[in-house]
Amino acid sequence: DSGVTQTPKHLITATGQRVTLRCSPRSGDLSVYWYQQSLDQGLQFLIQYYNGEERAKGNILERFSAQQFPDLHSELNLSSLELGDSALYFCASSVAQQGRAETQYFGPGTRLLVL
């Protein structure tokens, strides 16, 4: 157990809908990262937050957004869902923003299926 929790574990929804994925980082970790794992794209970085502020953006669609709250948990919002958004979404956390090769610890993921 990495100490990173994600809810829900599974999500099934329809095209055009909006969902929210939740992540609680390890105790003491200030950075949260979101990654998407799909068969065609592999593991791709989406976005990073550090202590409530956005720090880096990767291949994140405009339909997707995220935030990190004062208690450091993070939410990833996916809207106007398309079939191609079906994937496994991981949250990871680390202690600081840009520490020297800090280890990121991953949660169990949320499996999203868009029908």
Place this chain on the structure above:
Amino acid sequence: AQSVAQPEDQVNVAEGNPLTVKCTYSVSGNPYLFWYVQYPNRGLQFLLKYITGDNLVKGSYGFEAEFNKSQTSFHLKKPSALVSDSALYFCAVRDASNTGKLIFGQGTTLQVKP
């Protein structure tokens, strides 16, 4: 741009034999390299990382990795494979933009047969 390549989609080994999962990288500056393992329906588990220093890095579950700067490689190794090592293995490099984000290889499935 930073990149990582795992040239083998699948590696098959017999239990008790040594295993190697290959990874090559392309980075500007000093590479910070990681190995993660993903078991079915589970998240990624950290195995080991290379920052600097000794080229042989020891990690969890008896795994180790050898950093080779001249060959830009960071191969994952284990002297004696277990059936329970069967999983999907990812090599990753820390992005040079200093954000801490990881760039992953495409993954290699390790199959250990009894």
